[in-house]
Amino acid sequence: MTNPTLAAGTVERHLRARRATGRGLLMPYVTGGITPGWTDYLPAFAAAGADAIEVGLPFSDPTLDGATIQQAGEAALARGASTRRILSDLSGLPDLGVPLVVSTYYNLVLHDGPEAFCAALRRAGVGGLIVPDLPVHEADELTDVAEAAGIELVLLASPATPQPRLAEISGRSRGFVYAVSLMGTTGERASLAASSAELTERIRRVTDRPVLLGFGISTPDQAREARRHADGVVVGAAVMRRVLDGAGPDDLRAFLATLRQALDQECDRPR
Amino acid sequence: MQVVPPWREPVPRDRTMGEPRARGRFGEYGGRYAPESLVEACRQVDEAFREAWADPGFRGDLARLLAVHAGRPTPLTPARRLSDALGVELYLKREDLTHTGSHKINNVLGQALLATRMGRRRLIAETGAGQHGVATATAAALLGLEATVFMGERDIERQALNVFRMRMLGAEVVPVTTGSRTLKDATSEAMRHWVGATGDSHYCIGSVVGPDPYPWMVREFQRVIGDEARAQCAAELRTGVPDHVVACVGGGSNAAGTFAGFADTSARLVGVEAEGGAGAARGRLGVLHGCRSLFLQDDDGQITQAHSIAAGLDYPGVGPEHAHLRDLGRARYVTVSDDEALGAAVRLARAEGIVPALESAHALAWVIRAAGDGDLPAGSTVLMTLSGRGDKDVSTFKELL
Numbered sequence: 001m002t003n004p005t006l007a008a009g010t011v012e013r014h015l016r017a018r019r020a021t022g023r024g025l026l027m028p029y030v031t032g033g034i035t036p037g038w039t040d041y042l043p044a045f046a047a048a049g050a051d052a053i054e055v056g057l058p059f060s061d062p063t064l065d066g067a068t069i070q071q072a073g074e075a076a077l078a079r080g081a082s083t084r085r086i087l088s089d090l091s092g093l094p095d096l097g098v099p100l101v102v103s104t105y106y107n108l109v110l111h112d113g114p115e116a117f118c119a120a121l122r123r124a125g126v127g128g129l130i131v132p133d134l135p136v137h138e139a140d141e142l143t144d145v146a147e148a149a150g151i152e153l154v155l156l157a158s159p160a161t162p163q164p165r166l167a168e169i170s171g172r173s174r175g176f177v178y179a180v181s182l183m184g185t186t187g188e189r190a191s192l193a194a195s196s197a198e199l200t201e202r203i204r205r206v207t208d209r210p211v212l213l214g215f216g217i218s219t220p221d222q223a224r225e226a227r228r229h230a231d232g233v234v235v236g237a238a239v240m241r242r243v244l245d246g247a248g249p250d251d252l253r254a255f256l257a258t259l260r261q262a263l264d265q266e267c268d269r270p271r
Numbered sequence: 272m273q274v275v276p277p278w279r280e281p282v283p284r285d286r287t288m289g290e291p292r293a294r295g296r297f298g299e300y301g302g303r304y305a306p307e308s309l310v311e312a313c314r315q316v317d318e319a320f321r322e323a324w325a326d327p328g329f330r331g332d333l334a335r336l337l338a339v340h341a342g343r344p345t346p347l348t349p350a351r352r353l354s355d356a357l358g359v360e361l362y363l364k365r366e367d368l369t370h371t372g373s374h375k376i377n378n379v380l381g382q383a384l385l386a387t388r389m390g391r392r393r394l395i396a397e398t399g400a401g402q403h404g405v406a407t408a409t410a411a412a413l414l415g416l417e418a419t420v421f422m423g424e425r426d427i428e429r430q431a432l433n434v435f436r437m438r439m440l441g442a443e444v445v446p447v448t449t450g451s452r453t454l455k456d457a458t459s460e461a462m463r464h465w466v467g468a469t470g471d472s473h474y475c476i477g478s479v480v481g482p483d484p485y486p487w488m489v490r491e492f493q494r495v496i497g498d499e500a501r502a503q504c505a506a507e508l509r510t511g512v513p514d515h516v517v518a519c520v521g522g523g524s525n526a527a528g529t530f531a532g533f534a535d536t537s538a539r540l541v542g543v544e545a546e547g548g549a550g551a552a553r554g555r556l557g558v559l560h561g562c563r564s565l566f567l568q569d570d571d572g573q574i575t576q577a578h579s580i581a582a583g584l585d586y587p588g589v590g591p592e593h594a595h596l597r598d599l600g601r602a603r604y605v606t607v608s609d610d611e612a613l614g615a616a617v618r619l620a621r622a623e624g625i626v627p628a629l630e631s632a633h634a635l636a637w638v639i640r641a642a643g644d645g646d647l648p649a650g651s652t653v654l655m656t657l658s659g660r661g662d663k664d665v666s667t668f669k670e671l672l
Contacts, residue, residue, distance in 0.1 A: 005273055023353055060450065060573040061559055063459045064306045064466070082571040106304055106558040110573030133558065135310050137294065158308040158470065169307075183308055184467040 011052060011099040011128040011175035013057025015210040015231070016066040016151070018051050024223070024263030025176075027101070027212055028239050029054040031072040033081025035243070039089050044249035048098045048201040048256035054130065054234060057083050057104035065131045066187025072244060082118075085107055087124035094186045101128035101154065101175065109134075114142045118149035125189055128152040128175040136169045143172065154178050157197035157203055170207035177203055179230060181215045187237045189216035201231040215246065220262035227263050235259060277489035284444075288592065290535040292602040298598055300565075300591030304558045309462070312469040313561075317484040319389045324491060329384065337381045337495065340413060341370045343377075345496075353622040358649045363507065363625070364500045364656045366525060368478020371506075373628065373659030374496060374525040375406035375477060381492035385408035386473035388467065393417040393472040396634040397461040399426055399454030399521070400633040401433025401581035402659055403477030404578075408442035410475075417568040418442035419472075420463040423452040426582050433663050453585045454521075455651070471513050474644035478522025481588030482561030487591050490527040497532020500654055512536045513646060513654040519543045519634040520551060520604065523593045525658040528600060540602035542593060545612070547578035550589035551597050551604035557588075564591040580609035580667065581629035584661075611636035613671060617662060628659035629667065 058073035152174035182193035189241030306566030366374035411418035432558035450456040518526035520542035554565030566588035615636035
């Protein structure tokens, strides 16, 4: 266990390997079941240079999501989306070459029970799991079960997290550490929050795990700025607003390519 | 006379509604399932509440506010004509007589004082029927705080007078247009708002739900109902302790406060839920709004919408301590229909001259039914918390009666 790279699961190994090439990491998000052919977005994301793809399982009461992701979740549920159907859609996909990370609220994990839920993720080819309403002190019930099933449970860190707790979160997180850039919900913002730089620096002090910055990152400029502190970015609302406005896989591929390019430019500069 | 039902067995001593176990647990329920951004804020509330609750100065300030502003203690009213008709001895704990018209003020004055102590300048609240919103707006005005109240659009329509009262008291009322546009969605929106406002705002949750320490703290602020009622019953009831203690349950704050005064007695505790919002009676294990408890859900794990004529009972879950009391068998949870509640409201109005809130009418509807079918044996003494008055529901009564 002395070499964390060897101990890491597939998501973390993949992200570490990509990071080692000097590349800024990009994880776009899509709400599962948002359109009839929603899985077509995934190869488009991969082709645009995604390093991991986050798939949201919609929940009726997304208490940490802003208007865009809420609207996407409601639309998907109205279409009949469910955990079972979304995972079934995923299991029929060819290998995308990038790991899949599912995000959802804890009620959906508890519904079938953590063991059955993680086993279903595994069967669908999912490598990681993000549960925004499962903070580290409540995570015992899921951590070992997820690890046994080969699912990397990603924990979130916030600007309000005190340093000792940040060390615990970083130590127990798998795959990467999800740095929440600001005190707020998901959704596009005009500028990158000032709190994001300080938070990522504080996380770096306690771990060498990849750190992805999320919440509010919606433009190439913001991605470039985020890359100065973090290993990469998560982009959700900016993707889903376009999807809700009718953008197809090719449109999203073009949009994500601009973020990819911004991250690549930034990595040429000294960090 | 009917055979004594099994839940009337003697009560073990370890079911007395004390402090929750480590990590805010009531049995397997409770906890702090908050987004990481709110965990530190919850810890600060917990720390501040523990200090305040152990501080005689704080307790004295709160008792004074409850007396001179909220009108406590509230009376215990024997419902003589209704008792004669039902064949039981029914006593009403009159939370409807508090300032602002419901038990909600007890909790809000406590939390508003706490917020002041914590240096917060603004209260955030969710509201269903509007009673908690009005109480929050009132406490904010009294203590010189700002108030922002989230309320579902559907509730805004059916509780228009309370919306106006809140605005008159200086509060900002924010309509919530997502989901079922009722209490559940107002709570989600209030939590989202709090994430971005933890620095200067206190989230004043209105029921015994939410992340630890809220279910415990709100119950402690509401236990004044049960403590007063216990002393009043000891003085006035021939049995000293009532045979049955009954209260309506949405999230369950008036019931929790009432039960807390009697949990260590032989009284049978009964929580009455709306048929369409029966979290305790029909919910299954889940996590919502920061706590692990029982929630109405569909086969996919999505939270389903509650439906009740009483906006304050229109919540698809129940506080974690109620889930625990149910599991223990210490309290039992029953349901009544909209029609039964309406009928009970009219009956109380005509027999006792009291127009109850539709929420409280649910508790009475069960008493009436149980007295009729022998579930409440003849001659039983019954304490029922009348959690609020019916002024806010007059337009609903007018429409449906």
